[in-house]
Amino acid sequence: MTEVSMRARDAMTEDISLLAFLSHYLDRELPARPPRADHMPWGWEGHILFADMLVRGVRPRLLVELGTHTGVSFFAFCEAVRAAWLPTRCIAVDTWKGDEQAGFYGEEVYADVAAHAEAHYPLIATLMRMPFDEALASMDEASIDILHIDGLHTYDAVRHDFDAWLPKVRPGGIVLLHDVAEQREGFGVWKLWLEIAPLSPETCRFPHSHGLGVWRKPGGPALDDVFLRALLASGPEASAAVQAMILHLHRQMRCRRQLAERDEQARDLDRRRHAAETACADLHTRLADLHAYLADLEQRQASLMASRSWRMTRPLRAIAAWARSVLAGHAGRAGRD
Template identity: 55%
Template structure:
């Protein structure tokens, strides 16, 4: 294949055109969360093409879109005054912001764009007094997305626009919840020349001024569907590259966060394993102590059984001795009564003996003496038996 001569109208010349360079500038806020990444190349191209003297953004959040405008000012060396208006508190659509969102953006912004840009921390209505009428060439509206809020923002800031003014509306392709940007956009399209990007939640370009710069005027006057689709597709493809990189950066950050979590979990796991080992050793010690206590308890139960058996034996023996003691006591009482009877009989016999001695004429004295002697022997025998019973009672 022969060489093709390169003329000024060749494809390579078009690709190297300075007018297209902004489409390929690398964004400066990569890694920051935003729904605006797919429109960053268009923001670069628009600022470089219309060269606005004043840019105002209503609703800045993390500053991805605003930084795209400011970066184009820096790269093109423009004499442009930029202002970002936001409370940096959030709203019902964007959610509530932490103070860290504003602090991080402020640090980035002041070091890079502080010489020509201002972050205005206020509501949109409060900020109206800071800008003269007919002073804004490029206005980006991206605040609360209800129909009433968007229409109010446009109408209240409309007097601030110059005859060169272009207005951007984000999220014109979102029809969910109470988003009403799409409705406001459809109404404004009937009044002003416009161009609609459908990718990245939708971005509307409205040529409000009567002397809009040529690039914006031409974009908003295209009526050839094939050209409209071609422009949409090409800006979407270029923008998707940064959206993909943003998602990749998020994934890398997430992987890093997860890696830290894994490291932390591994450290926790190692700590728990070490703790588990300590618990296992402690459990073994407890089990050993428990085994010893079980053996001691078994020994104590055996000893207790032996003590109980001995106690029962002693109780039975004591009961038997008590019964024997009671029987002996009864026998003693019985013998004592018998002894008392013998003693009384003996005393009677003695009295009779005395009487007999006083009466010598009686012939049976010898018999009385024998009877008395017999009673005495019985009494002695009785005393001996009582003594024996008492001795056995004491031994029992």
């Protein structure tokens, strides 16, 4: 076998392995929404599927997120860890007070996130309620396998977070930067991305859902995961193709969930319609019973008025009616007096 044919065989084997990996997501469902996410913008929704793929590819021992808010991204990572049966520790660092970009909020957000973490991921999730810099002392050098930075998005803030936390990421570890596609006033992650992307040969940038930059810290061993190799180390064309497949799979999952939700809404409407029809039928039955009862009363009244005793007591009824009118008249005059 020539060298060219061996390379072609290896490339075909790589492609088959990648397709086999992606095929596992053809009939998968998106994880359930975390608390409060239904009432707030889902800025991270389009990356949930990638979070699962990334966790399965890296198989991290430690994953740290800076900036959690309602927990859309953090619980996506936790769910990926749970589904893959990994011994990963997921740590969320946040003050849960908000900022000038995300808005400020009360204790109810942290309470819901903490309750959700305890109920669903007690052995996976750890919440550290403090500023990012205070949490640095709790992390060993080069211990983090995946770092997700999603705090304040000004250039100075995200530059500081990246520089302060990079020594905590192991060589070959993954740094995720959300909002790399946002260039609105006050957002500077895109600028940081332009500065750091050339520093690593293994990066990619998702443009959807406000943008997500994936940056591999130099110095680690060669990637041994077929998905990560295709995404980060096989050139821009291969990376773009993988990104397109991920987005297509995500849209399929989202459509299936929307259809399932609409089916449930239709079933609920059908149950309510059936209940209304049952109540209506019951009212018709009761109305028919009332009509029958009224007809029976009318028949009895007619029978009574046609009876001999009714005719014989007619003078007595007339006298009684006259007496009542007389008494009523006396009572009226007494009242005026």
